Amino acid sequence: MSRIYLSEAQKQRIFHQLEQAYPEEAAGFLLGHMVEGYIAGADVVIDEVVPVDNVSDAGKKRRHFVIKPQDWMRLEDQADASGLRLIGCYHSHPxxxxxxxxxxxxHSYPDFLYIIVAVKKGRATDMRSYELGREGSHKHITAVVSDEAWQEIMSWDHVQ
Amino acid sequence: MASIRIPTPLRAFTHGKDRVEVVGSTVGEALSNLVERHPDLRAHLFNDADLRSFVNIFLGDEDIRFLQGLDTEIASGDSLRIVPSIAGGLG
Known part of the structure; x- marks a missing residue:
């Protein structure tokens, strides 16, 4: 993927959750679909932002997040049933x-979107998107936060 | 035959398939059959012969680590599922 589209409300939902969890890390999943025929076939639009619990050990939550496998299964089932993809996750760096x-x-997986949000003194200050490679490389993905673009793309037919 | 459900990030290695039919009488044999047919999956599932710690395998609703691991017996018609451990952070 080279570009992702989010609405302002989705970004604010992510920021609010991550700010509430500060100084601990928090995380969630992203459900979306491919944007066929818009810019590049690999661009994606986010349909749903789904907060999940950080089940890392209590003493490690300031520097770690872990998501339960059961949350993965629940969201993947939901995505497959609704013609969407479990396209990525987000988390904070306090x-x-x-x-x-x-x-x-x-801990990265290929072909999966990772959004990372810097939360400084309880306020989300920066959001960046990546595809990560275990060998140490990472590719920056442009995140377009625009209600106008998001609403236009959401009005098109979905391509999973 | 049993089936293995492939998670979204690994479907690129199964030609987009979300489910693959496999042969084998244990979870380990089923996974070996899977990676024989889709060799690029191996690096994402195994460290040498061991399952990577960031990979969970479920038989129905049960994590095989709480059964007999890769030696867990399976029957024709069973459904296995690869579930990524999603984790990260500052470290």
Whole structure:
């Protein structure tokens, strides 16, 4: 993918959840679909932002997030049943830049979108999107936050 | 035959298929059959012969780590599911 489209409300939902969890890390899933015939076939639009629990050990939540496998299964079932894709996840970096850590890359999967949000002193200050490679590389994905573009794309036929 | 459900990030390695039919009498044999047919999956599922720690395999609703691991017996018609462990953070 080279570009993702979100609405302002989706971005604000992500920011609100991550700010509420500060100083701990928090996370969620992104359900979406491909934007066929718009810019490039690989562009995606986010249909749903779904907060999930960080089930990392209590003492590690300031620097780690872990999502339950059962949450993955529930959301993947929901996505497949509704013609969407479980397209990625998001998480916060409390008081740290929105860039992938070695720990992020170590846990990364291919063909999956990772949104990272810097939360500085309780306020979300920066949001960046990546595809990550375990060998240490990462590709920046442009996130377009625009209600106008998002609403136009959402009015088109879905291509999973 | 049993089937294995493939998670979204790994479907690129199964030609887009979300489910693959496999042969084998244990989970380990079924996964071996899967990676024989889709070799690029191996690096995402295994470290040498061991299942990667970031990969969960479910038989129905049960994580095979709480059964007999890769030695867990399966029957024709059983459904296995590969579930990525999604984790990360500052580290």
């Amino acid at each position: 008081d740290a830049p929105a860039t992938p850590s070695a720990f992020d890359r170590e």
